[in-house]
Amino acid sequence: MAKDMTLWWASGSPPCWRVLIALEEKNLQGYNQKLLSFQKGEHKSKEVTDVNPRGQLPAFKYGDIVINESYGACFFLESKFKSQGTKLIPDCAGSDNNCALIALIMQRMFEGNTLHQKIAEVIMYNWRVPENERHESAFKRLKETLTGELQLWEGYLQKTPGGFLAGENFSMADVIVFPSVAILFHMGLSEDKYPKLSEYYKKLQVRPSIKATWPPTWQETPGQEIFKDI
Amino acid sequence: MAKDMTLWWASGSPPCWRVLIALEEKNLQGYNQKLLSFQKGEHKSKEVTDVNPRGQLPAFKYGDIVINESYGACFFLESKFKSQGTKLIPDCAGSDNNCALIALIMQRMFEGNTLHQKIAEVIMYNWRVPENERHESAFKRLKETLTGELQLWEGYLQKTPGGFLAGENFSMADVIVFPSVAILFHMGLSEDKYPKLSEYYKKLQVRPSIKATWPPTWQETPGQEIFKDI
Numbered sequence: 001m002a003k004d005m006t007l008w009w010a011s012g013s014p015p016c017w018r019v020l021i022a023l024e025e026k027n028l029q030g031y032n033q034k035l036l037s038f039q040k041g042e043h044k045s046k047e048v049t050d051v052n053p054r055g056q057l058p059a060f061k062y063g064d065i066v067i068n069e070s071y072g073a074c075f076f077l078e079s080k081f082k083s084q085g086t087k088l089i090p091d092c093a094g095s096d097n098n099c100a101l102i103a104l105i106m107q108r109m110f111e112g113n114t115l116h117q118k119i120a121e122v123i124m125y126n127w128r129v130p131e132n133e134r135h136e137s138a139f140k141r142l143k144e145t146l147t148g149e150l151q152l153w154e155g156y157l158q159k160t161p162g163g164f165l166a167g168e169n170f171s172m173a174d175v176i177v178f179p180s181v182a183i184l185f186h187m188g189l190s191e192d193k194y195p196k197l198s199e200y201y202k203k204l205q206v207r208p209s210i211k212a213t214w215p216p217t218w219q220e221t222p223g224q225e226i227f228k229d230i
Numbered sequence: 231m232a233k234d235m236t237l238w239w240a241s242g243s244p245p246c247w248r249v250l251i252a253l254e255e256k257n258l259q260g261y262n263q264k265l266l267s268f269q270k271g272e273h274k275s276k277e278v279t280d281v282n283p284r285g286q287l288p289a290f291k292y293g294d295i296v297i298n299e300s301y302g303a304c305f306f307l308e309s310k311f312k313s314q315g316t317k318l319i320p321d322c323a324g325s326d327n328n329c330a331l332i333a334l335i336m337q338r339m340f341e342g343n344t345l346h347q348k349i350a351e352v353i354m355y356n357w358r359v360p361e362n363e364r365h366e367s368a369f370k371r372l373k374e375t376l377t378g379e380l381q382l383w384e385g386y387l388q389k390t391p392g393g394f395l396a397g398e399n400f401s402m403a404d405v406i407v408f409p410s411v412a413i414l415f416h417m418g419l420s421e422d423k424y425p426k427l428s429e430y431y432k433k434l435q436v437r438p439s440i441k442a443t444w445p446p447t448w449q450e451t452p453g454q455e456i457f458k459d460i
Contacts, residue, residue, distance in 0.1 A: 053382065054341075054382075062333075064330070065329060065330050065333045066333065066337070067333040067336055067337050068337065069336065069337055069339075069340030069341060070340075071336075071340045072333070072336030072337050072339065072340045073336075075336055076322075076329075076332060076333050076336055079321075079322040079329075079332055080322050080329055080332075091309075092306075092309040092310050099295060099306075099309075099310055100294070100295050102306060102309055102310075103292075103295045103296065103297040103302070103306050106297055106299065106301075106302030106303075106305050106306055107296070107297050107298065107299055107302050109299075109302065110299030110300075110301045110302045111284075111299060113343065117347075129368075130367070132365075132367075133365045133367065133368050135362075135363045137360070137362075137363065138359075138363050152283065152284075
C-alpha cells in the first residue's frame with residue numbers, strides 16, 4: 001500500500017507535518033517522499049504543480065488519487081485505513097460516548113485551523129506585506145490576537161484531563177494541532193507563560209510518530225525568537 | 231433526535247449556512263434554532279458565549295455535545311446520521327471507486343476554506359483594517375488573489391462533469407462550498423465572467439435543502455456589489 005504513495009513536503013511546515021504524522025500513526029512507513037525547500041521555490045516546480053496546481057506543500061498522491069489539502073489527506077488516510085494503526089477518529093453510530101468524543105476531536109481539529117492561521121499571520125507579516133504597507137500597530141494587533149488564542153488553548157488543556165487534546169487518547173486533533181504548538185515553542189514561546197501547552201509539547205515530543213517526523217531543519221538551526229513576547 | 235439540537239446562526243454567514251444545509255440533507259428538520267444578528271452584536275451575548283466561548287456563529291448543541299466549528303458540525307452530523315438522508319461522504323474501505331470520490335470530496339471541501347477566507351478578506355477589509363492602516367494597493371491585491379482563486383474553481387467545474395463539485399452527486403463538498411459561491415453572486419459577481427460557477431449556482435439554488443435555508447435577509451435587501459470587478 002505505502003509503496004503506491006508519494007508525499008512532497010517541506011521541513012517545519014505544519015500542514016506537511018500533519019500528513020507525516022498521520023502516515024506514521026497509520027503504519028504506512030515505506031511511502032515515497034520528497035523533501036523540498038520553500039526557500040529555493042521548489043514548491044512552485046512543475047513536479048509539484050502537476051500534482052498540486054496551487055503550488056503548495058504538501059502534495060500527496062496515492063495511486064491515481066490526489067489529495068493535497070492536509071486536513072483532507074489525514075481524513076482520507078483514516079477513512080481508507082480505518083482498522084490499521086492508531087484509530088484517530090472513533091466510530092460514532094450507536095455509542096453516545098464515542099459521539100461526544102468525536103465532537104470534541106472535530107471541534108479541536110477545526111479550531112486548530114484558526115490557531116494555525118493566527119501563527120502564520122505573525123510569522124509571515126514581514127514576508128507577505130510589502131514594506132510601504134506595514135504598520136507597527138497592525139503587527140502588534142496580530143500578536144495580541146495570537147496571545148488571546150493561546151490562552152484559549154491553555155484553558156482547553158487545563159480542562160481536558162488525560163494529556164491529549166481530546167482526553168486520554170492520541171487522536172486526529174493531536175495530529176492536526178501538535179505541529180502548530182511545536183512551531184510556537186521552536187520559535188521562542190515562553191514555557192512559563194503557557195505551562196499546559198508546554199507540558200503537552202514535551203509529552204508528545206517523544207511519541208514515536210512525532211520523533212520520526214521531527215523537522216530535519218530544526219535540528220540544524222535554532223528558530224528565530226518570533227513568539228517570545230506572546 | 232432533532233428536538234435535542236439547537237443551532238444559533240446568522241443570516242448570510244457561509245459557516246452558519248453550511249450547518250443549516252447539512253441538517254436539511256440529513257432530514258433533521260425540527261431542530262431548535264435561533265436567528266441572531268451580527269450587526270446587533272448578538273454573537274457576543276452570554277447565551278452564545280456559554281456555548282461558543284469564541285463568541286462566533288454558528289454555535290451548535292446536540293444534547294450535551296457542543297460542536298461549533300462548521301466543518302466539524304457537518305462531519306459530526308454525517309458521522310452520527312450516516313444512513314439517514316443524503317449520504318454526504320461515501321464509505322471508502324473496500325472500494326477503490328469510492329476512495330477516489332472521497333478524496334475529491336475532501337480536496338474540494340478543504341480548498342473551500344481557502345475560497346471562504348479569500349472572500350472574507352475582501353468583504354471585511356474596510357471593517358477589519360483601521361482607516362490609517364488601509365492601502366488601496368493592499369485591497370487591490372486581495373481582489374486579484376480572489377480572482378485567481380475563482381479561476382481555479384471555474385476550471386474545476388469545467389473538468390468535473392455532473393454539475394456538482396465532486397461529480398454526479400451532491401456531497402459534503404457542496405454543503406461546504408455552495409454558501410461561498412452564493413455570497414459571491416449575491417454581491418455582484420459577473421455571471422458572464424464565470425459561466426460554470428454561475429451554472430452551478432443556479433442548479434443548486436433550487437435544491438430543497440438550499441431553498442429551505444436561503445438567507446432571509448437576502449430576500450429583503452440586495453447585496454452590495456463588492457465583487458462586480460472580480
